Amino acid sequence: MEFFILLCILHVLYLSFLIWKLFDQRRDRECYILDYECYKPSDDRMLDTQFCGDIIKRNKNLGLNEYKFLLKAIVSSGIGEQTYAPRNVFSGREATPTLKDGLSEMDEFFQDCIPQLLDRSGISPKEIDVLVVNVSMLATLPSLAARIINFYKLREDIKVFNLTGMGCSASLISMDLIRNIFKTHKNKYALLVTSESLSPNWYSGNDRSMILANCLFRSGGCAILLTNNRSLKQKAMFKLKCLVRIHHGGKDEAYNCCTQKEDGQGRIGFHLGKTLPKAATRAFVDNLREISPKILPVRELLRFAIVTLIKKLKKSSSGSSSKSVGGVGVGGGGRGTKSVSWYVLAYMEAKKRLKKGDRVLMISFGAGFKCNSCLWEVVKDLEGSKNVWGDCIDDYPPESLANPFMEKYGWINNEDESTFKIPE
Ligand SMILES: *[C@@H]1O[C@H](CO)[C@@H](O)[C@H](O)[C@H]1NC(C)=O
Ligand SMILES: *[C@@H]1O[C@H](CO)[C@@H](O)[C@H](O)[C@H]1NC(C)=O
Ligand SMILES: CC(=O)N[C@H]1CO[C@H](CO)[C@@H](O)[C@@H]1O
Numbered sequence: 001m002e003f004f005i006l007l008c009i010l011h012v013l014y015l016s017f018l019i020w021k022l023f024d025q026r027r028d029r030e031c032y033i034l035d036y037e038c039y040k041p042s043d044d045r046m047l048d049t050q051f052c053g054d055i056i057k058r059n060k061n062l063g064l065n066e067y068k069f070l071l072k073a074i075v076s077s078g079i080g081e082q083t084y085a086p087r088n089v090f091s092g093r094e095a096t097p098t099l100k101d102g103l104s105e106m107d108e109f110f111q112d113c114i115p116q117l118l119d120r121s122g123i124s125p126k127e128i129d130v131l132v133v134n135v136s137m138l139a140t141l142p143s144l145a146a147r148i149i150n151f152y153k154l155r156e157d158i159k160v161f162n163l164t165g166m167g168c169s170a171s172l173i174s175m176d177l178i179r180n181i182f183k184t185h186k187n188k189y190a191l192l193v194t195s196e197s198l199s200p201n202w203y204s205g206n207d208r209s210m211i212l213a214n215c216l217f218r219s220g221g222c223a224i225l226l227t228n229n230r231s232l233k234q235k236a237m238f239k240l241k242c243l244v245r246i247h248h249g250g251k252d253e254a255y256n257c258c259t260q261k262e263d264g265q266g267r268i269g270f271h272l273g274k275t276l277p278k279a280a281t282r283a284f285v286d287n288l289r290e291i292s293p294k295i296l297p298v299r300e301l302l303r304f305a306i307v308t309l310i311k312k313l314k315k316s317s318s319g320s321s322s323k324s325v326g327g328v329g330v331g332g333g334g335r336g337t338k339s340v341s342w343y344v345l346a347y348m349e350a351k352k353r354l355k356k357g358d359r360v361l362m363i364s365f366g367a368g369f370k371c372n373s374c375l376w377e378v379v380k381d382l383e384g385s386k387n388v389w390g391d392c393i394d395d396y397p398p399e400s401l402a403n404p405f406m407e408k409y410g411w412i413n414n415e416d417e418s419t420f421k422i423p424e
Helices: 002-027 049-057 064-077 099-121 144-152 167-184 208-216 230-235 252-256 276-295 298-314 340-350 404-414
Strands: 032-038 130-134 159-163 189-195 221-227 238-247 258-262 268-272 327-331 359-366 370-378
Touching (some): 049 404, 099 221, 130 144, 130 167, 144 159, 167 189, 208 268, 221 340, 238 276, 276 370, 340 359
Antiparallel strands (some): 032 238, 359 370
8 A cells, every 4th residue: 555655656756757847848949039230231331312312313214204203102101311222332333233242242241240249149150050041132152151151160060041032021930940940959059140132133124013122122131149048048138939920822912912023124123013012911910810819918818809799799999909019010021121120129129118028029021922920028128228229229219200302302292294304
């Protein structure tokens, strides 16, 4: 009898050990962001209003109507003066890019962000176990990932992934990849490098559905250092809570709304179709449907269910809004703005709005058509004084909501087609 009781106790102990071990192992599978560095190109690459107008004017393929169309689009896009373009645009060669333009644009970004990130984190390049690079519009041989390995002399056994053609959503897809590697490999460091190469992709034709891309996309990029080493948890900035990817490529309408193609004259560019807003909305709604049960607390879900029920019963139109997610960073729409969500995150950080325990929802859209979202938990109060916004954060938001393009080119909206001439 006593022996039997002893056996039972041993069994229970063993079972508890197994359960503990299972939970403990999960702690090795978490995905933490230790630090990240957004790219700010040098001042000589800043595109001011005047220069933007000049670029449009010097494109001799544009007719009067396209010229007006583009200026109007820029005026209403709300784009500011602090955006950056690749160097070949400044040297007037946007229509005739070379391979070197593309490579040096990338090198400039890599060599600025990667060393800064690693130095600040006190991590040597040799410690990196996983490297994920995605720059979807520049195919080089060897790959850009190999270029980074060569610059920084990374280890021979590094796991490397160069994602192709993933468009604006690339950084969240790469994140998903890293999350999955972290599930099966303990104590790893991963470096995620995400950007877009604009030099070779400036569209110089006159197809309206394709010239818009030139207004939307600007230079930028982000390098992100991640780990699943649990003893580094205290140093981390964010912890990944969940990530949802929705792909509507199976629907023709969604697939065709954003594609790279040649126009009538054989000039390659990005076609943004009329169905894009609809495709984006659909992907967004499907994504939210999947992620919301994962991110809203049970209390909110219940409240939502009850409110919906009451609404249905009453057919009233009172709204319900959830306050449980602190901030939303939406990125996408453009190749150059792919990592815009990282800039938004850095902005919120520099504004000292990210406090321990806050949760941030990041959403991005990309050609395909896809919508990806993920939820980050802020691990410690963030200062943001040294990030990309550090030296100019006090200038934002600007005091006046003046639109420099409106001031300079707003008159275009009142011009008469018949008498209008492109100003010299
Ligand atoms: C990486 O890119 C190179 C070309 O740039 C390609 O040959 C290689 O197959 C790619 N690797 C992966 C894993 O996609
Ligand atoms: C995890 O991080 C700690 C703290 O930096 C370090 O001492 C330890 O060696 C790391 N573990 C592994 C397996 O790399
Ligand atoms: C770094 C890297 O190799 N990135 C890939 C991203 O996507 C393009 C194609 O769209 C690939 O050719 C690149 O190799």
